[in-house]
Amino acid sequence: MRLHQKVTTLESVVGFAADGWTRYLTLRGERAFVIGGSCETCAFMFERTKSNLLSPTAVADRLASGIGLLDDDIVNAAGSLLPTGDYAVLSASIKPSLTGPCEPDDYFSHESLDLFGMPAYEGVPTNPRTPYWRAGSRALPPGTGARASVDGPRPRPTNPKHFFHFVIPLEPPHHLDSERVAHYQRQLEAGAEPAALGVSVLDVRAPAVTPWDKDEASYEHGEHWCLATYLLDGHHKVAAAARSGRAVRLLMFIARDASVAGDQDVDAVTRMLAEGEP
Numbered sequence: 001m002r003l004h005q006k007v008t009t010l011e012s013v014v015g016f017a018a019d020g021w022t023r024y025l026t027l028r029g030e031r032a033f034v035i036g037g038s039c040e041t042c043a044f045m046f047e048r049t050k051s052n053l054l055s056p057t058a059v060a061d062r063l064a065s066g067i068g069l070l071d072d073d074i075v076n077a078a079g080s081l082l083p084t085g086d087y088a089v090l091s092a093s094i095k096p097s098l099t100g101p102c103e104p105d106d107y108f109s110h111e112s113l114d115l116f117g118m119p120a121y122e123g124v125p126t127n128p129r130t131p132y133w134r135a136g137s138r139a140l141p142p143g144t145g146a147r148a149s150v151d152g153p154r155p156r157p158t159n160p161k162h163f164f165h166f167v168i169p170l171e172p173p174h175h176l177d178s179e180r181v182a183h184y185q186r187q188l189e190a191g192a193e194p195a196a197l198g199v200s201v202l203d204v205r206a207p208a209v210t211p212w213d214k215d216e217a218s219y220e221h222g223e224h225w226c227l228a229t230y231l232l233d234g235h236h237k238v239a240a241a242a243r244s245g246r247a248v249r250l251l252m253f254i255a256r257d258a259s260v261a262g263d264q265d266v267d268a269v270t271r272m273l274a275e276g277e278p
Helices: 057-065 072-079 111-116 178-189 235-244 263-274
Strands: 002-007 014-019 022-027 030-037 085-094 097-099 132-140 161-168 195-205 223-233 248-255
Touching: 002 072, 057 072, 057 195, 057 223, 072 085, 072 248, 085 263, 097 235, 111 223, 161 263, 178 235, 195 235, 195 263, 223 235, 223 248, 223 263, 235 248, 248 263
Parallel strands: 161 223, 195 248
Antiparallel strands: 002 085, 014 022, 022 030, 085 248, 097 132, 132 161, 195 223
């Protein structure tokens, strides 16, 4: 892993934008995803607004082999797709599972409602408007991360902290080429380790007050650490891994500047994933 990778790009393919409180992931200057607000006490969300598929040929061969993913040449080539900023870069093995809006394992219909309650105005769960993959979750130690203060970082409260990893396609998975997915299934089954590429945003979220639809006496305050990885390359590889129940390599650039998280939070998640924890 590389905790701090400086990227300087004059004209990036991928970008981050904000319109007041709301943040966006952009592709070639167009808004592709709403990635939620900059408020730490609002529920995590992402919502597809436009489908787009990238083909970063400069890194395709190295990603296909899965070898040397943190070498300078591939990190620099992949970084050239991204906007100028500070990134944590790591290579991790994930075991994805496909889900979607209102499915039994949809985060927004279950875990999000448990912590943040039902959205008061809409009266329905958040809809990401795309199927997506979940790539692991776990409880975090109480002392993970720290809040900033004028006296320096201080530990967060010991409320339950839960980590969730989402892998989000730029194009809906049902539009993928089934023959190409089958090709990667055969590769994975033969022991190959092809890799996918994504840019990630970490949001640490916790309600400020008890949600309107929760009982004050029984409600348990906590934090959700949500890592959203937007796939830039490797849709067919991730789909193949999900269909076959196998793991796949993932080269991730966690955008520190675009995250609603402190540097210590990004460091903690980077180390956790690089060490092989889900």
